Amino acid sequence: MRLVRAIGQVALAVLNTVGAVSLFALRGLAALLTGPWFFGQLLRQLSAIGFFSLPVVGLTAVFTGAALALNIYVGGGRFNAEQIMPQIVALGITRELGPVLAALMLAGRVSATIAAEIGAMRATEQIDAMRTLSTDPFRYLVVPRLVAAVIALPLLTVVADTIGIAGGWLVATRFLDFNATVYVRNTVDFIEGWDVVSGLIKATAFGFIVALMGCYYGYTASGGARGVGRASTHAVVAAAMLIFASDYLMSFWFSRL
Amino acid sequence: MRGQWIETLMGFVVLALAAAFLIYVVRVGGFEGVRRGYEVSARFGDVGSLAPGATVSVAGVKIGTVSRVSLDPKTYLAQVDLAIDPEIKLPADSSAKITSDSLLGGVHVAVAAGGSPEDLKPGGEIENTQGAVDLFGLIGQVVRPQPSGDPANED
Amino acid sequence: MTRPPPKLEWRGVSKRFGAEPVLNRLNLTVPAGCSLVIIGGSGQGKSVMIKLALGLIRPDAGKLLLDGKALPGLGGRLQRRLYGKAGVLFQGAALFDSLSVWENVAFRLINADGVPRKTARRRALAALERVKLDPDIAERFPSELSGGMQKRVGLARAIAADPEILFFDEPTTGLDPITAAVINDLIVDQVKRLGCTTLSITHDLASARRIGDEIAMLHEGQIVWRGPAADLDRTDHPQVRAFVDMQSA
Numbered sequence: 001m002r003l004v005r006a007i008g009q010v011a012l013a014v015l016n017t018v019g020a021v022s023l024f025a026l027r028g029l030a031a032l033l034t035g036p037w038f039f040g041q042l043l044r045q046l047s048a049i050g051f052f053s054l055p056v057v058g059l060t061a062v063f064t065g066a067a068l069a070l071n072i073y074v075g076g077g078r079f080n081a082e083q084i085m086p087q088i089v090a091l092g093i094t095r096e097l098g099p100v101l102a103a104l105m106l107a108g109r110v111s112a113t114i115a116a117e118i119g120a121m122r123a124t125e126q127i128d129a130m131r132t133l134s135t136d137p138f139r140y141l142v143v144p145r146l147v148a149a150v151i152a153l154p155l156l157t158v159v160a161d162t163i164g165i166a167g168g169w170l171v172a173t174r175f176l177d178f179n180a181t182v183y184v185r186n187t188v189d190f191i192e193g194w195d196v197v198s199g200l201i202k203a204t205a206f207g208f209i210v211a212l213m214g215c216y217y218g219y220t221a222s223g224g225a226r227g228v229g230r231a232s233t234h235a236v237v238a239a240a241m242l243i244f245a246s247d248y249l250m251s252f253w254f255s256r257l
Numbered sequence: 258m259r260g261q262w263i264e265t266l267m268g269f270v271v272l273a274l275a276a277a278f279l280i281y282v283v284r285v286g287g288f289e290g291v292r293r294g295y296e297v298s299a300r301f302g303d304v305g306s307l308a309p310g311a312t313v314s315v316a317g318v319k320i321g322t323v324s325r326v327s328l329d330p331k332t333y334l335a336q337v338d339l340a341i342d343p344e345i346k347l348p349a350d351s352s353a354k355i356t357s358d359s360l361l362g363g364v365h366v367a368v369a370a371g372g373s374p375e376d377l378k379p380g381g382e383i384e385n386t387q388g389a390v391d392l393f394g395l396i397g398q399v400v401r402p403q404p405s406g407d408p409a410n411e412d
Numbered sequence: 413m414t415r416p417p418p419k420l421e422w423r424g425v426s427k428r429f430g431a432e433p434v435l436n437r438l439n440l441t442v443p444a445g446c447s448l449v450i451i452g453g454s455g456q457g458k459s460v461m462i463k464l465a466l467g468l469i470r471p472d473a474g475k476l477l478l479d480g481k482a483l484p485g486l487g488g489r490l491q492r493r494l495y496g497k498a499g500v501l502f503q504g505a506a507l508f509d510s511l512s513v514w515e516n517v518a519f520r521l522i523n524a525d526g527v528p529r530k531t532a533r534r535r536a537l538a539a540l541e542r543v544k545l546d547p548d549i550a551e552r553f554p555s556e557l558s559g560g561m562q563k564r565v566g567l568a569r570a571i572a573a574d575p576e577i578l579f580f581d582e583p584t585t586g587l588d589p590i591t592a593a594v595i596n597d598l599i600v601d602q603v604k605r606l607g608c609t610t611l612s613i614t615h616d617l618a619s620a621r622r623i624g625d626e627i628a629m630l631h632e633g634q635i636v637w638r639g640p641a642a643d644l645d646r647t648d649h650p651q652v653r654a655f656v657d658m659q660s661a
């Protein structure tokens with residue numbers, strides 16, 4: 001009996017959060033559609049979320065591409081199919097690893113920052129102050145971050161795709177005796193527009209998730225500095241979990257098209 | 258934004274590297290996906306692990322790639338479509354053979370040029386083929402018998 | 413009845429956090445053009461009163477009226493009109509720490525009123541001067557200022573757009589007596605010259621006497637005493653006596 005009640009309570013709490021997050025997202029959408037818009041803030045967030053994530057995304061991509069190439073080479077060798085390594089590396093990176101890795105790095109870097117920033121503003125009454133200054137904190141703080149992440153993550157994914165494939169190419173030509181030109185040609189001939197585009201669609205959704213989690217947990221933070229820390233942690237964990245779940249759903253859906 | 262110049266620099270370095278590789282890809286990969294070359298087909302008794310993307314070569318020099326591998330429903334032979342570089346004209350009596358790639362251990366299609374004055378037309382078929390070697394090496398090399406009554410094959 | 417409705421009114425407002433009641437059917441009116449000072453012990457709910465009036469938190473019962481009309485919940489049209497003509501100094505200053513001092517002061521001008529940045533900056537510098545701050549600090553960030561300076565920047569931000577209603581939560585706390593006197597004069601000036609309605613919270617009786625037309629005492633969730641500043645010394649209300657005598661001692 002007690003167990004049933006505990007399970008019921010957890011389920012209710014989860015439903016509660018899902019509802020609150022959905023409302024939050026809808027509110028963001030409404031604010032985005034109706035304006036006023038703060039373009040200065042958007043530019044600021046684009047540079048903070050997009051440009052300054054380039055190093056970490058690039059580094060992750062090059063190592064992942066290289067490791068992927070080595071593993072597929074070994075795996076392919078088990079049935080004499082090493083020569084399709086460039087194609088599999090390119091496919092894996094554009095459809096899956098590019099968007100997911102870029103999104104996870106952003107979840108760690110950006111969700112946490114957003115939650116901490118907005119949470120600290122909540123804790124020190126800056127959000128209240130902003131409202132009394134006739135400026136909607138939702139439009140000033142939340143909307144620019146959501147839009148910036150939705151724009152930035154697909155662009156970062158293009159960079160991650162390119163650098164990831166370059167990482168595989170580097171290993172293949174340096175250590176595995178692949179011909180540099182043939183590798184590139186095989187990749188280019190094989191990859192279809194949809195491979196890249198489906199990855200970018202995923203990235204757009206992930207961008208929304210990353211910013212939404214940061215904003216939601218920051219905006220609803222309470223309890224001073226400890227509350228801000230908790231908001232950060234929750235934002236990162238929730239963003240990462242939602243990225244994995246929605247990645248599977250989208251992959252499943254794309255595979256049936 | 259103060260004291261962020263290292264991160265700014267790193268951002269530009271990453272962008273520059275990505276752009277450099279993209280330019281290289283466009284140069285080399287040539288995006289000749291557009292001028293893919295002409296297609297010819299060949300039928301094999303057994304293609305082994307041949308897959309799309311595999312190299313097609315003459316005398317060890319790459320002249321194209323395998324674009325499709327399918328089964329001919331009537332003859333139960335493997336139908337292999339080859340995309341050949343448009344600059345290379347193959348004689349009509351050329352033969353194709355699936356061999357294992359000495360360098361990487363994979364398989365590719367080796368074409369031996371024939372002596373006919375006529376060229377193989379786009380969409381044409383290479384009649385003379387030799388399939389993949391059976392894994393157990395039981396059969397060794399088996400030349401597929403010629404289909405009878407085919408005028409293109411008469412010398 | 414031709415008497416105009418009070419500028420601001422708390423009518424039977426109750427608020428509790430968890431099980432602990434903070435305000436208990438509080439009634440209070442602030443007439444237009446009046447400077448009302450709220451005194452009361454720490455934790456009695458003075459800051460909560462201001463936040464309720466601003467619609468930043470919702471009352472559990474009762475309502476708030478602006479010019480005789482009930483203020484709806486967050487984001488209502490009347491609410492926005494109140495923000496449009498109110499200036500607020502929060503107890504902790506609540507400066508935006510990602511913006512420079514002058515951008516803080518000019519925040520409303522730039523982001524809500526669409527004033528060009530150059531004009532906004534000029535007006536921000538003028539507001540800083542009125543709270544006796546050096547224009548040199550305009551480019552600094554709030555974290556680089558002392559607590560008293562932050563308070564004065566908050567004050568400058570509250571008055572920068574020439575509001576009609578001013579809320580000051582402990583405007584002189586943490587200031588030296590000379591600067592405090594300047595701030596008191598500034599508040600008096602806002603009320604007398606510009607006809608603002610102000611609601612100030614303070615623990616400092618000297619300041620309360622200087623700026624308050626009227627003084628009200630909040631105790632255990634209700635206004636227990638209200639009268640002109642001069643009556644502070646004459647009343648025999650026990651809580652007021654205790655408050656006044658403790659400070660003069």
Ligand SMILES: Nc1ncnc2c1ncn2[C@@H]1O[C@H](COP(=O)(O)OP(=O)(O)OP(=O)(O)O)[C@@H](O)[C@H]1O
Nearest residue numbers: 429430434452453454455456457458459460461503
């Ligand atoms: N957001 C909140 N959540 C929970 N309790 C709160 C909250 N805000 C205020 N309180 C409680 O309400 C009571 C009144 O707080 P308030 O800040 O109004 O006091 P105050 O009269 O302004 O005191 P001080 O003079 O020290 O500033 C306190 O007991 C406080 O614990």
Ligand SMILES: [Mg+2]
Nearest residue numbers: 458459503581
């Ligand atoms: Mg207070």
